[in-house]
Amino acid sequence: MNVKFRLTVMNFMQFFVWGAWLLTIANYWFGTKQWDGTQFGKIFATMGFASLFMPTLTGIIADKWINAERLYALMHILYAAVLFYIPQVQNPDDFFGIMLLAMCFYMPTISLANSISYTTLKSNNLDVVKDFPPIRVWGTVGFIVAMWVTNLSGSKALAAQFYIAGAGALFLGVYALTLPKCRPAKLISEKASLSETLGLGAFKLFANYKMALFFIFSMFLGGALQLTNAYGDVFLDEFKHFPKYANSFVVKYSTIIMSISQISETLFILAIPFFLKRFGIKRVMIIAMMAWVFRFGLFAYGDPAGNLWMIVLSCIVYGMAFDFFNISGSLFVETSTTQKNRSSAQGLFMMMTNGFGAVFGSLVSGWMIDKYFTKSFNNVNELATFVDSSSSNSHLLDFIKGQGVTLMNDGTFSKVLMMKDWHHIWLSFTVYALAITILFALMFKHKHTRAEEEAIERISH
Structure with a gap:
């Protein structure tokens, strides 16, 4: 099979398994789970925390000990396992820990995917500067397709978005094992200091x-x-x-x-x-x-x-x-x-x-x-003014009920209703x-x- 096509499939799936939930997880968090906003900020911070150390760590492993495509496959299979587990999480604090684990498996695969692409293209005497960009653009296409699949399947506020991403990641993990071998280059000197090994010299x-x-x-x-x-x-x-x-x-x-x-x-x-x-x-x-x-x-x-x-x-x-x-x-x-x-x-x-x-x-x-x-509302008149609706509007009443709030006879709510x-x-x-x-x-x-x-x-x- 054409090596450029194989790398195209890899790049397409690399971002498909991210795009299936990245922009829609907020709908799951605020809509389905109705958890608060401060903790949601921590969920997106997991990508940053994972990016601080995992790409460097996996890069060292791939450079010294394990084939890059095998490490890449393992990370995606583990990422898939965590995604399949996410819908079982019922506590926002636990959700943070599980999502951090998922990001520790996923974030380093972005740089590993680039490394595999570069190594494979070079070993097949292809021009990286000329041949890689048309391959990488399919990653963005994969992200777009995943967003469409999540939306059109009615999954943007449901746990199904994680199952879609998990299935894709599992497929990619297995598929990666069939890619050309990218053996360790052992470019890191045995005498290199810890700071040099971790790339901290750039600081x-x-x-x-x-x-x-x-x-x-x-x-x-x-x-x-x-x-x-x-x-x-x-x-x-x-x-x-x-x-x-x-x-x-x-x-x-x-x-x-x-x-x-x-x-x-x-x-x-x-x-x-x-x-x-x-x-x-x-x-x-x-x-x-x-x-x-x-x-x-x-x-x-x-x-x-x-x-x-x-x-x-x-x-x-x-x-x-x-x-x-x-x-x-x-x-x-x-x-x-x-x-x-x-x-x-x-x-x-x-x-x-x-x-x-x-x-x-x-x-x-x-x-x-x-x-x-985040605005708080104690009665239906305040809410109706904010959303530009009459208090008798059936849609508004359905929304109030959907938030788990009871409308009392005097127009007040059984608990404070929050909107951004x-x-x-x-x-x-x-x-x-x-x-x-x-x-x-x-x-x-x-x-x-x-x-x-x-x-x-x-x-x-």
């Missing part, structure tokens, strides 16, 4: 003011990415509480609407060479940051009726926000470091965005939303992104080097 780059500034802003942008992943789909789904939007296309197919973001991501990749050549690395980074401002701001004012175009446009600009910073940032690291510490520096870039950034964004946003942007103020949540995220953009533009002084010019030329061709 010396913080001694350079410009690099330190770049990594710090990378962390803040990584936090922004977690905000949209964690809350985007549940934001659209919660329009169902508003009678005038309850039966809209957006509410029924919120995950499909959100998949526009991933479709946009695949398209904006094609535009990166033009923007880099025309505007340079710093300006492309600023464009990416401004795209985050528009991403959140458009969500703040969007709705499934007259302002549906804002929701769609927000999903479209996501591609620019995500791709432009990741690729221009990676290029900056590539051209600002030496061959000796380049790989470690790239790892540090990913650690700051997907590790520290993810933890920061998840924990702070969960706490902030729960403390400042999404308009002000997204506005606060908009201000956050705008502040980062302004500070970065003022503080990050940068002129193109010859190495950057050459790198941009290579990308353009």
Whole structure:
């Protein structure tokens, strides 16, 4: 079988098993389980915690002792086992521990998938620069397909999303055992220090003011990415509480609407060479940051009726926000470091965005939303005013009943009913992104080097 096709299947499934639940887990958490928001922030932080150490640890194992494809297979089989167990968890504190375990198995497979792809392409005398991008783009397609499967199967608020992902991960684990062998390269010297083995030497780059500034802003942008992943789909789904939007296309197919973001991501990749050549690395980074401002701001004012175009446009600009910073940032690291510490520096870039950034964004946003942007309602008149409905509306009464709240004869509730103020949540995220953009533009002084010019030329061709 064609080796590129086999790697394409691997990359497709790699992100299918993530996309099946990543954007819809909030619907399961807030809708089906009705657990609180502060603890939900911790759930998305598990990806960050796992990214801090697991990719490095599995990388060392694959470099020294175990074939990469076998380790990759084992991690996915274990990931599948945890996903199958998740629906049995009935306590939010236990859910955190189980999800952390799942992420410890899944997050390192992203870098392992890249390593397997690179090694296999090289061993078959193929050009990694030319042949890998068309293979990797199928990973994004897999993520999109998983979102559609979850939504169209009616699983976006149900435990079934974990079964879909688990079945895919089990298949991928078995499939990986049939991939070409990627034997340990044993590149790590036996005499290497512990810090060298773990790639901690890259932290010396913080001694350079410009690099330190770049990594710090990378962390803040990584936090922004977690905000949209964690809350985007549940934001659209919660329009169902508003009678005038309850039966809209957006509410029924919120995950499909959100998949526009991933479709946009695949398209904006094609535009990166033009923007880099025309505007340079710093300006492309600023464009990416401004795209985050528009991403959140458009969500703040969007709705499934007259302002549906804002929701769609927000999903479209996501591609620019995500791709432009990741690729221009990676290029900056590539051209600002030496061959000796380049790989470690790239790892540090990913650690700051997907590790520290993810933890920061998840924990702070969960706490902030729960403390400042969750409204409490004690009677039906207050709730009716918030959702723009009359107190006699049957949809509103169904919603109250669905929350496990009894409507008393005097119009009060048997217990306090909680709802999120999404308009002000997204506005606060908009201000956050705008502040980062302004500070970065003022503080990050940068002129193109010859190495950057050459790198941009290579990308353009």
